[in-house]
Amino acid sequence: MANSTSSTSDQSATPHVQARVNDIRFVGYGVQDLEAEKNFYIDAWKLVEVPSDDGLVYLAAPGSSTQYCVRLRQTDEPRIDVISWAAKDEAEVDALFEQVKAAGGKPVTEPGALTGLGGGYGFRFFDISGFTIEVATGFERREPEILADGEPRPEKISHVVFHAPDHKQWVKFYEAALGFKVSDWLGDFMCFLRCNEWHHRMAVVPGPPTFNHIAYDMPGVDAIMKGLKRLRSMDHDVVWGVGRHTAGNNIFSYYLTPGGWAVEYTSDLEKVDDATWEAKVHQPSLETMDQWGVGIGGPQTMPQPKPDTGLFNAPEV
Numbered sequence: 001m002a003n004s005t006s007s008t009s010d011q012s013a014t015p016h017v018q019a020r021v022n023d024i025r026f027v028g029y030g031v032q033d034l035e036a037e038k039n040f041y042i043d044a045w046k047l048v049e050v051p052s053d054d055g056l057v058y059l060a061a062p063g064s065s066t067q068y069c070v071r072l073r074q075t076d077e078p079r080i081d082v083i084s085w086a087a088k089d090e091a092e093v094d095a096l097f098e099q100v101k102a103a104g105g106k107p108v109t110e111p112g113a114l115t116g117l118g119g120g121y122g123f124r125f126f127d128i129s130g131f132t133i134e135v136a137t138g139f140e141r142r143e144p145e146i147l148a149d150g151e152p153r154p155e156k157i158s159h160v161v162f163h164a165p166d167h168k169q170w171v172k173f174y175e176a177a178l179g180f181k182v183s184d185w186l187g188d189f190m191c192f193l194r195c196n197e198w199h200h201r202m203a204v205v206p207g208p209p210t211f212n213h214i215a216y217d218m219p220g221v222d223a224i225m226k227g228l229k230r231l232r233s234m235d236h237d238v239v240w241g242v243g244r245h246t247a248g249n250n251i252f253s254y255y256l257t258p259g260g261w262a263v264e265y266t267s268d269l270e271k272v273d274d275a276t277w278e279a280k281v282h283q284p285s286l287e288t289m290d291q292w293g294v295g296i297g298g299p300q301t302m303p304q305p306k307p308d309t310g311l312f313n314a315p316e317v
């Protein structure tokens, strides 16, 4: 672990090369009906179960080398357990720990060996809303499947979206703590943030402190439409979409899991030059939100946000 230095919180210090996370690793959910949620993800959503003997359910996106992208745990109330971000090496993790503290994040664990499935090295902290956030490196990976174009199975996590009471403060926190960069705004209420060459890995909108949705990259529009057919035939019809957003230019389609969590099949997300991309402001309109305007539903058919029940209460695992 790196020693704490005063320069990280010294406001007179000259700007330095910032440590950054470089991708999302997994989202951990607490769910009331573990079997129903697990079966949805395997049978309908087409994630792949990763064997474990700790009573938790681990699910991988078939096209990803990340060992698992979803972790499910049985809980009394639905909650977000942990959002895990990847960093390139242990030195970067140590640097991120200092940045997180300087930005006002509250450490839950110090950098060290991670005991969860896949091991690795990392730490956990509470972000400004109280979500338990993990930063990790050196964890186990899996052999990804090669998905054919149009094959209706997920490649990887595309992005996660949150509500925050002060969403502008949230943006500042994630810029300072984990090195996210703003890619675009929708008006002044939705901000899209990147941690690599993909237009966004995270976005935030105003609201009570809660999770909005997770999106999975699919191998193209045909995969999205075939996925819709499968989900509809299993009584999991689309709740918003299919459409195409303007910020990020991605095709979207939102569904609900049995536990009520919003999940998205997306494709065609824009790649940007991480070093030179300049953030734009898209003017809000129906056409900005959905360039096509032919899908079912809209934001009004998505779950109503209410505060997450797991804030400032880190899971044991």
Ligand SMILES: [Fe+2]
Pocket: 159, 161, 213, 214, 215, 252, 264, 266
């Ligand atoms: Fe999305």
